[in-house]
Amino acid sequence: MINILLVCSAGMSTSMLVKKMQEAADKKNIEANVWAVGDAESQEESKKADIILLGPQVRYLEAKMKERVDNKKPVSVIDMLVYGTMNGEKALDNALKDYEKFNK
């Protein structure tokens, strides 16, 4: 089971991507738990996550987020076009790749 947390400013547009990522994971039989929150709630939620993905519009939070998880968890910014086209499959693939790369 991998816990994927998406963070954007209010958790609105990210929640749409969450749905698509969850669908992609279910289709591929990957056990994943994907959810989204706004920046305000991200501090608590980041504790439960295995990987944190930032919406491209809040990419300036990257340094802060990395510091928050003591660099013990991967934090990556979702690719702009993947985000814009709401490509759940690609976003999930990238997340899994980043997760593996980080834990290698």
Added chain:
Amino acid sequence: MNGFTRWMEQHFLPVAAKIGSQRHLVAIRDAFIGIMPITMVGSVAVLLNVFFRDLPTEWGATSFVETMSPLIAINGNVWFGSIAIIAFVFVFSLGYNIAKSYEVNPLAGGVVAFSSLIATLPQTADFSYALPGVSIDNLGALTDLGLKAQIVGENLNLDVSGWGFIGLNYAGAAGLFTALIIGLLTSMIYVKLMLKGIIIKLPDSVPSAVNKAFAAIIPGIVAVYVAATLGYLSVTYLGFSINDLILEYIQKPLLGLSQGLFSVILVTFLVQVFWFFGLHGHNVLAPIMDGVYLPALISNTEAYQAAKSTADLPYLWTRGSFDAYAQMGGSGITLALIIAIFIFSKRKDSRTIAKLGAPMGVFNINEPVVFGMPIVLNPFYIIPWLIIPPITATIAYLLTAIGVIPPTFVVVPWVMPVGIHAYLSTGGSLLAGLVSVFNLFVAFVIWSPFVLLANRVKKVDADEEVA
């Protein structure tokens, strides 16, 4: 263009990133987000009374208003518990968020900030009561009795002062800046002392909840004492409460500055610039958008509640005005772009993005369009992107200034579709709704040529791919 983009990425982006993640600014932003339920419920109450009381009264439906009077009274209570005391709610939220950001007990942070603000408030209320039918010759007799009396005009006034009052004008929108400054100051004192470990430590055998409460005691005492002392010094040596000082010398000038057409255009423009670089413009500018334009909105709500009319609202342009007239379908009025693409675009990629973005665009969420087209860092769309919101804001501003449409005075969730947002935020002005739809049309007219141009660009790209 590339050189410019690179230069901006090197020099402008880091600054934006710093603002967007600066701890205190983020805490202020989150504090405003935190009080949303309260601003919202108060606005609902004001809005309901517009439809239950004000509009029917205007139309002469007095019997309807009478039937509705219990509901109207309940709405009044809701308003009293929300908008009327917004500064109190805000200061708690601010203390909470600051403490949370530094990872010290947030509840104590909120409580300390709240208590500190109250400690700066004047506690006495003075009344001057004209004694009816008492001649001014009796002044001496009254003062001999030990009563405070004075001659005001033709009347003899009895002065009464009582202790134990909190003035509502310090608790509402007029007190927001004081809440912000005192809240920031005292919660930082609390946080710093906590982090320095100047706390009472109990043995580990004590339950952690008790330990937590004890830990906050010394930092809390210092913070509230600082606020109370400042309040005392201000009244004793300057003759004003801190709240009046801040209101007069900081809040009013800032709000006044924000009301010029130039300021409105500048803020609208900057939101677009940030978004062009893919950064959430409203978030980065939240200290201005929420810190300055939200108090203006709430002041308008209060003024409407007091006067029951939109004739003399203090502020022309508020936080809600941006959403109502310059951000339909999201920043850049991309709803108009989506419509233009449906009508004119021959590009498959654009049409796909438009289709994907349309359902969200109706509710003013436009990340698919901004990142999908993409508009971010795309020199092709930069002109309409940067000019449309300032133009539509100007239209709405001028129409408000000459009194065609009332200023916005109701807090409305930003996800309200075009037209409806403006209609509700102006307390049911049909004209305001129409202006916002007209602005959508203006945006459509400006977007369209660029969509048509994009049809041709596609061919060039295709040729290049072949070559």
